[in-house]
Amino acid sequence: MPFIQKSVEDYFTKFLTDVPTVAPWNIDILRVEKPNAYRSFIFVLKIRIKPYVGQQSWIRCCLFKIAVHGEGDVEVNNFQHIKKY
Known part of the structure; x- marks a missing residue:
């Protein structure tokens, strides 16, 4: 959650005054993949989120790809907007 929230904040603070x-x-969670099969402990998650401002006023629907490594490292990739509200 903290990695997703940080990515959303970094992007939307350019356009909005409220976080x-x-x-x-x-x-x-749309998809979970293990790209290197049994050779590594990396999972790639494709997720869809709906960030909101105030009393759940949706602003957009976004897609993320997140890579989670076995050592605890997390990378947020491919932040995409798919729908405006």
């Missing part, structure tokens, strides 16, 4: 919030119940 959007991402809640766990507004995250959909």
Whole structure:
């Protein structure tokens, strides 16, 4: 969650005065992959989120790809907007 929230804040503070919030119940896991099969402990998650401002005023629907490494490293990649509200 902290990595997702930070990415959303970094992007939207260019356009909004209020910081959007991402809640766990507004995250959909679309796909989980293990790109190197049994040779590594890396998982790539494709997720969809709906950040909101205030009393759940949705601002956009976004897609993320997140790589989670076995050592605890997390990389957020491919931040995309797919729908405006």
